[in-house]
Amino acid sequence: MTVIKNNPKASHAQSTALPSYHCHMPSYLKPRFRVERSDRRCIRCQGCVEQCSFGAQYYDESADRVEAVDTNCVGCHRCVVFCPTSAIEIRHNPVEYRDNAYWRPEVIEDITRQAETGGVLITGMGNDKPWTSYWDKLCLNASQVTNPSIDPLREPMELRTYLGSKPDQVQIDPATGRLGTRLAPQIMIETPVLFSAMSYGAVSINVHESLARAASMLGTLFNTGEGGLHPKLYRYGGNTIAQVASGRFGVHPEYLDVARVLEIKIGQGAKPGIGGHLPGEKISAEVATTRMIPTGTDALSPAPQHDIYSIEDLSQLIYALKEATNYTKPVSVKIAAVHNSGAIASGIARAGADIIALDGIRGSTGAAPKIIRDNLGIPIEMAIASVDQRLRSEGIRNRVSLVAAGGFRNSGDVTKAIALGVDAVYIGTAALIAMGCTECQACYTGRCAWGITTTDDKLTKRQNPEIAAQRIANLVEAWSHEIKEMLGAMGINAIESLRGNRLHLRGVGLTREEADILGVSLAGE
């Protein structure tokens, strides 16, 4: 974790994980991790020294020993995985304060760090607090006796989903028997899992390519994030959601034309109401060209879109994008899940959006103020339930597709989200873990040892798009199989029969009020 002074909105990246002190005061912080090495196993190959991008390993030539700088270790386990003799173990550094359930070590260390720097604490990835996960308090149904469960290995099981605005009614011309209703653009996905917005610049070009390839292999979509799309990835345009965010980086006619779906980013679950800051160090020539900014300048995304201060302004941008693309592409609006999401979503639907993307409090980020990440927004489960119900109460659920993001860990979470009412989900963290991410939360440093959240040429090469795409595709394939198994167990063979079908959910350990908000009964009822 590092610290940015007097820059509360900054998403900062530094070239090192080392804390940067503003005056020469001694730090009271102890290393988070301890690198332990079996000297008997170590063959001095120095692979760990090569792999560690945080400077936590070095070779002492005089002693012929590999040594560690524990302070620099972020716990990413790159060295552990690559050590040919399994000589390395990363352990928590045992700083055992007197037990205190309230003033936990993390609290003490955060205060200490701020006392030493006077800055906003910056971190990466999603909320790591033990907040209630409602997914873990919802059970799914299965068929017994009165209707048969269906075996997806032997019978068709349909996950195909269309994203886009649906009409309330379809007309058939009585004279000709032909379709009389022209539908808004509908985008077919073969599995209800999309890849979340991760911008080129925040992640490497190889990560972008891996996600694009995986989306193409799976028949689904990946999201460019707010940094534009590198021209070499235009060929994956049919599997691309092109984001238009507050910085308008990389937004130009060709970018809009190659994409399948356009998305206006209003907010992000990891940092609702907060802009972004990609520091000049990460703005390489390629990133600069793609973003249409000078090389080496900071890329600042304002907190709001400065042409959207109201819902009618949003409507103007939605229709500006539709006009620009001749009404051939659905326009999505992504918001962070917040207290009035239901009313906000209703406004977005009425403003002309085709898709609403909701991002919950567990949503991830490359960099965000820690206090924002861990405290702003609401759980995605509650947001899905209230938005879906609100749109239905107003009779406008058909007008938009709902996509949820923010912490989907497995196919069970996805299936429950669909039963609560979404059309599809975005996954970000899970896709990165498939590539090697170990959730060390050092993305904001730009030094990701796994070559994911970096624009460093050498580190970027650590991700081979062919292999990474296959790993991501494998993950989503596996989840799709599992979703089919769960649908079959419920006696359902089409995903739209589960969507919003909350009778297939039961709560365990929920208060009656929580169950009511989620629109579910309790187990045993």
Added chain:
Amino acid sequence: MKDILNPDNRYKDDKVTDACSLFGMMDVSGRLFSGADTVRAIANMHDRGNGLGGGFAVYGLYPDFADYYALHIMYMGRSAKDKTEVFLKDEFDVVRSEEIPIRTRPGVTNPPGLWRYFVTPRKDPCLVVSDDDLVVDKVMQANTTIPDTFIFSSGKNMGVFKGIGFPEDVADFYRLEDYEGYLWTSHGRFPTNTPGWWGGAHPFNILDWTVVHNGEISSYGINRRYLEMHGYHCTMQTDTEVAAYAVDLLVRRHGLPVSTMATVLASPLWEEVDRMPDEKREMVTALRQAYGGLLLNGPFTLIIAHNGEMIGLTDRIRLRPLSAAVKGDVLFISSEESAITLVCPDIERSWKPRGGEPVVGRLGEPVALPKEWDVQNREAVGR
């Protein structure tokens, strides 16, 4: 039984599910015939029910009152009748009211008071609304606000007769031998949860639409929420009810043809859709995109009827049985073919309709048989 909203669901289950026998018979020339064959046929499938519900729908029933809505009403108490009749006089012109003739007999337990009224709705000059919509509204109002009253049939020139007992006993109770119609459907019920309630027996009715149903609709939760968006209140919490409202929405309100309605309720699989010719594929895809929330998923067979039409439909992967047969102008639809051959040993054609492929009988039109190769194919397999 005060809670008219949930009398059939005393344990507050998500939905009331049941397995059943179905039989329907229609003379497409409009000739009226007695219910004797229908009763014999449904009785032949006795073992598919458990005596907790039987019922019949008859079309062409009241030719002398064909222009009036015939309300069949159950009263679970005298005050219910008094209150309801005040309500009826306020909202309708009642041209005739009478007790439905019955015959008490063992096997049919706890009958409520059963009355019928022939009415026309009173127009409210301040409201622009069709007679049909007005009747739907008033029926829902009566059923949800007047205690111990249940209007279980509300169409023109048709009527529903239903109750607790095996269907043959219910037929005897209602003296169905005295009635004639050109279209009969019937139902024997095997509820899986509660001892039935008279109103919970099939057929379910709204206006002249009736539905008899065998199966469990696993998509009930979303079907109900979809219909709620269009103003339907699923007060009965039975999955059959959603089928009735779905048909009403698609055919009456959205004006879609019956075959299109079947495409919505039992959509073809995507792998079939992908092989269709362009124009058809585009239509089926659009229907599925718009009406995916109405897809009835899970095992079901339905016989849906309204004035002049009878439709048999089974789910998209055919998890419940359905047989059809034709003799002259008469179309038979049944859970079991044995019931058809019992009442008509010399049928001309019989077939097993595919999942999602409706069997339709329409007044004044010859019965559409399945495609020739289909019949041959199935006959070759050996019926």
